[in-house]
Amino acid sequence: MGTKRQFRIWRGDESGGDLQDYTVEVNEGEVVLDVIHRLQATDAPDLACRWNCKAGKCGSCSMEINGMPRLGCMTRMSTFGETDTVTVTPLRTFPIIRDLVTDVSFNYEKARETPAFAPPEDVAPGDYRMQQVDVERSQEFRKCIECFLCQNTCHVIRDHEENKHAFAGPRYFIRAAELDMHPLDTKTDRKEYAQAEQGLGLCNITKCCTEVCPEHIKITDNGIIPMKERVVDRRYDPLVWLGSKIFRRGQVPQTSVTSGRSSGPVHASAGHGGVHSHAGGSHDPRAEVQTQSGVNWHREVPHPTAPAVDDRGRLPLTELTFDRAAAPSPFGDDVTFPLPPEHLNFAHPTQDEQQH
Amino acid sequence: MTTTTRIERHHYDVVVIGAGGAGLRAAIEARLAGKKTAIISKSLFGKAHTVMAEGGAAAAMGNVNSRDNWQVHFRDTMRGGKFLNNFRMAELHAKESPHRIWELETYGALFDRTKDGKISQRNFGGHEYPRLAHVGDRTGLELIRTLQQKIVSLQQEDKRDHGDYEARIKVFAETTITELLLDGDRVAGAFGYYRESGEFILLEAPAVVLATGGVGRSYKVTSNSWEYTGDGHALALRAGATLINMEFLQFHPTGMVWPPSVKGILVTESVRGDGGVLKNSDGKRFMFDYVPDVFRKQYAETEEEADRWYTDPDNNRRPPELLPRDEVARAINSEVKAGRGTPAGGVYLDIASRRSAEEIRRRLPSMYHQFKELADVDITKEPMEVGPTCHYVMGGVEVDPDSGAAYGHVRGLFAAGEVSGGMHGSNRLGGNSLSDLLVFGKRAGGHAASYADQLTSRPTIAVGAVEAAVETALAPLQRDTGENPYTLQQDLQAVMGDLVGIIRREGELADALVRLTELRERVAKVSAAGGRRYNPGWHLALDLRNMLVVSECTAKAALERQESRGGHTREDYPAMDPKWRQVNLVCSLDGDAVRLTHKPLPTMRGELISLFDRTELSKYLTDEELADFDALVAHAEEAGK
Ligand SMILES: Cc1cc2nc3c(=O)[nH]c(=O)nc-3n(C[C@H](O)[C@H](O)[C@H](O)COP(=O)(O)OP(=O)(O)OC[C@H]3O[C@@H](n4cnc5c(N)ncnc54)[C@H](O)[C@@H]3O)c2cc1C
Ligand code: SF4
Ligand code: SF4
Ligand code: FES
Numbered sequence: 001m002g003t004k005r006q007f008r009i010w011r012g013d014e015s016g017g018d019l020q021d022y023t024v025e026v027n028e029g030e031v032v033l034d035v036i037h038r039l040q041a042t043d044a045p046d047l048a049c050r051w052n053c054k055a056g057k058c059g060s061c062s063m064e065i066n067g068m069p070r071l072g073c074m075t076r077m078s079t080f081g082e083t084d085t086v087t088v089t090p091l092r093t094f095p096i097i098r099d100l101v102t103d104v105s106f107n108y109e110k111a112r113e114t115p116a117f118a119p120p121e122d123v124a125p126g127d128y129r130m131q132q133v134d135v136e137r138s139q140e141f142r143k144c145i146e147c148f149l150c151q152n153t154c155h156v157i158r159d160h161e162e163n164k165h166a167f168a169g170p171r172y173f174i175r176a177a178e179l180d181m182h183p184l185d186t187k188t189d190r191k192e193y194a195q196a197e198q199g200l201g202l203c204n205i206t207k208c209c210t211e212v213c214p215e216h217i218k219i220t221d222n223g224i225i226p227m228k229e230r231v232v233d234r235r236y237d238p239l240v241w242l243g244s245k246i247f248r249r250g251q252v253p254q255t256s257v258t259s260g261r262s263s264g265p266v267h268a269s270a271g272h273g274g275v276h277s278h279a280g281g282s283h284d285p286r287a288e289v290q291t292q293s294g295v296n297w298h299r300e301v302p303h304p305t306a307p308a309v310d311d312r313g314r315l316p317l318t319e320l321t322f323d324r325a326a327a328p329s330p331f332g333d334d335v336t337f338p339l340p341p342e343h344l345n346f347a348h349p350t351q352d353e354q355q356h
Numbered sequence: 357m358t359t360t361t362r363i364e365r366h367h368y369d370v371v372v373i374g375a376g377g378a379g380l381r382a383a384i385e386a387r388l389a390g391k392k393t394a395i396i397s398k399s400l401f402g403k404a405h406t407v408m409a410e411g412g413a414a415a416a417m418g419n420v421n422s423r424d425n426w427q428v429h430f431r432d433t434m435r436g437g438k439f440l441n442n443f444r445m446a447e448l449h450a451k452e453s454p455h456r457i458w459e460l461e462t463y464g465a466l467f468d469r470t471k472d473g474k475i476s477q478r479n480f481g482g483h484e485y486p487r488l489a490h491v492g493d494r495t496g497l498e499l500i501r502t503l504q505q506k507i508v509s510l511q512q513e514d515k516r517d518h519g520d521y522e523a524r525i526k527v528f529a530e531t532t533i534t535e536l537l538l539d540g541d542r543v544a545g546a547f548g549y550y551r552e553s554g555e556f557i558l559l560e561a562p563a564v565v566l567a568t569g570g571v572g573r574s575y576k577v578t579s580n581s582w583e584y585t586g587d588g589h590a591l592a593l594r595a596g597a598t599l600i601n602m603e604f605l606q607f608h609p610t611g612m613v614w615p616p617s618v619k620g621i622l623v624t625e626s627v628r629g630d631g632g633v634l635k636n637s638d639g640k641r642f643m644f645d646y647v648p649d650v651f652r653k654q655y656a657e658t659e660e661e662a663d664r665w666y667t668d669p670d671n672n673r674r675p676p677e678l679l680p681r682d683e684v685a686r687a688i689n690s691e692v693k694a695g696r697g698t699p700a701g702g703v704y705l706d707i708a709s710r711r712s713a714e715e716i717r718r719r720l721p722s723m724y725h726q727f728k729e730l731a732d733v734d735i736t737k738e739p740m741e742v743g744p745t746c747h748y749v750m751g752g753v754e755v756d757p758d759s760g761a762a763y764g765h766v767r768g769l770f771a772a773g774e775v776s777g778g779m780h781g782s783n784r785l786g787g788n789s790l791s792d793l794l795v796f797g798k799r800a801g802g803h804a805a806s807y808a809d810q811l812t813s814r815p816t817i818a819v820g821a822v823e824a825a826v827e828t829a830l831a832p833l834q835r836d837t838g839e840n841p842y843t844l845q846q847d848l849q850a851v852m853g854d855l856v857g858i859i860r861r862e863g864e865l866a867d868a869l870v871r872l873t874e875l876r877e878r879v880a881k882v883s884a885a886g887g888r889r890y891n892p893g894w895h896l897a898l899d900l901r902n903m904l905v906v907s908e909c910t911a912k913a914a915l916e917r918q919e920s921r922g923g924h925t926r927e928d929y930p931a932m933d934p935k936w937r938q939v940n941l942v943c944s945l946d947g948d949a950v951r952l953t954h955k956p957l958p959t960m961r962g963e964l965i966s967l968f969d970r971t972e973l974s975k976y977l978t979d980e981e982l983a984d985f986d987a988l989v990a991h992a993e994e995a996g997k
Pocket of ligand 3: 216
């Protein structure tokens with residue numbers, strides 16, 4: 001039968017709160033959300049937590065578990081050690097309402113600002129014809145369950161309230177990408193719009209959003225990067241030509257995110273001091289020069305990197321090992337935001353402007 | 357407690373309670389008709405239960421098999437519902453579903469495609485042809501997201517024209533309606549609370565559309581979320597409307613029974629449509645033993661024929677795994693009771709040994725992903741352990757088939773989606789719900805708008821009624837002696853699961869009614885700890901009385917109906933009885949007590965009943981009805997000459 005486990009759950013509201021300790025029974029095969037439900041039925045009937053489907057389909061139960069943004073209903077208790085304390089905190093990027101419930105209205109506002117599908121005027125309902133290969137690209141993004149974990153994780157707005165106004169966030173970049181790739185959408189300036197109005201330029205492809213997406217949507221590789229690259233292509237055509245003249249592919253040192261690429265996904269090593277870092281940016285001087293002069297044309301699409309796990313396969317992100325309240329940054333503690341410009345493989349649009 | 361209670365007031369033309377497929381479609385229609393519309397939802401926008409639907413939306417578009425048309429779909433629906441359906445609803449549904457699906461494409465939906473670029477359609481239990489428009493196995497998500505995005509696009513239009521996104525359509529997310537308010541027999545508005553703050557809200561409106569979904573939370577093993585507490589059913593009852601078919605609950609045959617983290621979660625029927633088979637603990641493919649006589653003609657008798665069907669459906673009969681879900685559920689139940697179940701009390705559903713891993717991952721991506729992540733079960737390698745799970749309620753608000761207006765003595769109340777009754781008769785076919793939401797959501801929204809239009813005076817709300825609603829809502833917080841709502845819910849679930857479950861007996865049902873009466877007293881004294889702010893204990897305490905009254909309706913009707921049909925199986929009356937087919941059991945509220953009355957089923961129009969052949973009808977109809985049918989046929993032949 002069940003065993004007793006230690007939980008620390010953040011309780012409080014906008015006026016403050018703290019982590020409270022609970023000892024609770026856990027049975028085989030349960031997930032974190034099951035444990036929260038047991039607490040509600042026993043010790044803490046008014047513990048606030050969102051959920052609906054308990055099947056990873058609705059995106060309601062987003063929370064930070066041992067510092068990692070996750071769905072409570074998709075986090076199996078068996079992924080923790082018997083004696084580990086499991087720390088559950090609310091999403092950090094959004095204002096707190098109570099306990100694990102945050103005010104996610106930011107996301108709905110951004111959704112409302114993203115221009116809707118523009119249907120073709122001259123095609124009657126029932127006459128839409130599209131090929132499966134053509135819809136698949138958009139379908140990947142339509143898998144999104146709006147858990148807002150990516151929004152919560154993106155460093156541009158995590159701990160940066162001031163950026164929220166100008167930045168729609170990864171969820172809405174892929175919404176724009178989805179419509180851009182829709183075979184019958186008639187609006188032609190989705191990319192420009194994303195750049196000008198959604199703050200796509202603030203994204204520096206750290207891929208943190210992709211890493212936390214429970215639907216495994218390749219937010220950055222398949223959504224953000226195609227949106228960015230073509231925006232840039234159009235705006236800097238002459239430079240593309242120049243770039244390809246001067247450096248031939250393969251001759252140029254590539255920027256890398258955390259490590260090399262030939263061997264596929266790379267397991268981060270002790271070199272990082274056990275701190276998880278995939279904040280992006282190049283440590284190659286020549287690439288940095290290029291970056292500073294505008295856009296690094298030879299940046300290769302960064303490969304997905306494995307998180308820096310310890311020898312038990314877990315992220316070293318337990319609250320307890322840290323000296324501060326609230327969850328540690330999932331981007332690693334060696335990273336401070338905003339990132340220094342030389343670490344970015346895309347330049348901010350206003351920076352581009354200055355050169356012209 | 358506070359002495360003054362703040363109540364936020366709003367005025368709308370149409371208030372839609374529920375933001376699932378039915379509610380959103382109704383709201384779109386009301387807004388397109390120019391009405392100021394509010395959408396209320398217990399959870400966040402876009403999280404309603406509809407997101408969970410996997411298999412697809414049934415619509416006879418004939419994209420995959422051109423022989424499909426509305427008549428065939430109508431026939432399948434009536435068969436599935438064992439002829440207890442409201443025929444007019446089944447007819448409208450079969451005729452209008454294709455248009456509702458095509459319309460979704462103009463809102464931006466991206467369904468999977470056929471080779472010639474049309475919407476692809478898949479097989480599903482009970483449907484004669486491949487008929488379910490789908491997107492992988494996340495069709496419900498596509499549907500709700502599309503409607504959600506359509507609402508956003510309407511709001512963008514309003515912003516352009518009126519300078520405000522919310523000028524004509526507003527979503528009140530995480531808001532629960534606890535009471536409908538009346539002016540005489542007319543709907544005057546809805547009262548509820550914001551879950552976030554616990555503050556009260558009063559929406560004044562002459563027309564209300566209920567689209568609140570189902571009741572499954574009253575059961576222990578269920579695929580339904582906390583939202584499904586039968587609020588809409590109870591609100592309708594208390595407002596003077598009636599419920600029908602409440603004895604019919606669908607238990608999905610294949611919910612996961614092990615491991616516990618996925619208990620109750622459904623294994624979509626497309627696993628069976630794509631080749632999955634059911635086996636007992638002896639490894640026997642047992643469904644061949646459970647094909648009822650009425651279906652004998654359409655289903656294969658040997659494994660070889662059944663297996664050929666997947667590639668050559670025109671020349672072979674279907675595998676019995678694709679029987680309507682009540683038959684499958686009953687078969688599994690019998691196997692388990694006979695001691696041939698798995699250790700956790702289910703049977704095995706095996707696709708791993710029948711299709712390649714790659715094919716399984718491609719055809720059932722989110723099934724694969726879900727079980728891998730949730731339970732570390734790899735469905736490409738091992739069979740799943742499944743058993744019946746409470747899934748869907750056929751019963752609901754008795755409505756006018758064309759307009760969705762509630763019967764009983766109330767005006768201005770409409771219902772659509774799972775909360776309405778009649779469309780599915782005694783059993784719903786898979787995939788018919790999603791298209792039902794669209795067809796009747798649109799109708800209810802449109803008719804609510806025209807009802808609001810033709811009113812000469814706006815109904816008004818009596819202050820006393822609002823005060824009473826506030827008092828009822830705050831009561832659980834003010835008591836500190838009562839029981840914990842979670843305990844009460846568990847007790848209710850135990851009563852319903854054990855005594856009013858998938859297989860029912862007279863003695864148990866009578867016992868259930870006694871226990872429900874006891875529970876009613878305990879629920880009246882429930883107390884919730886904590887404050888008003890996002891307090892799930894308090895929310896549950898308020899939902900309990902709805903669950904209770906709806907459970908009473910189910911238990912009463914189940915005791916009354918002395919036959920087995922679709923989602924109602926009586927061990928003491930195991931056969932279908934044509935006499936009972938002519939009867940709808942109607943529940944209403946008389947003061948506090950549930951009243952049950954018999955009401956004759958409407959008679960099917962001649963051209964519709966003529967779609968069936970006599971041998972099939974003879975299994976469902978009484979001798980008198982058959983004589984009428986023969987006369988009709990003779991008359992038609994006469995006229996034809
Ligand atoms: C796991 C699963 C799989 C399914 N698969 C399929 C399928 O493949 N094909 C198919 O056709 N059908 C399927 N169904 C059935 C179908 O999904 C539902 O019947 C349908 O989605 C119900 O939609 P609805 O619009 O009536 O209500 P819902 O989508 O459930 O929405 C109800 C809404 O009402 C709101 N609400 C409820 N009470 C209140 C209140 N008191 N105050 C304010 N708001 C309230 C809720 O917040 C919610 O927004 C499935 C169901 C489940 C559970
Ligand atoms: S890639 Fe990084 S910066 Fe860009 S949206 Fe994702 S998390 Fe934010
Ligand atoms: S893109 Fe992924 S992480 Fe972001 S909201 Fe959608 S499902 Fe969640
Ligand atoms: S409860 Fe729906 S995703 Fe977790």
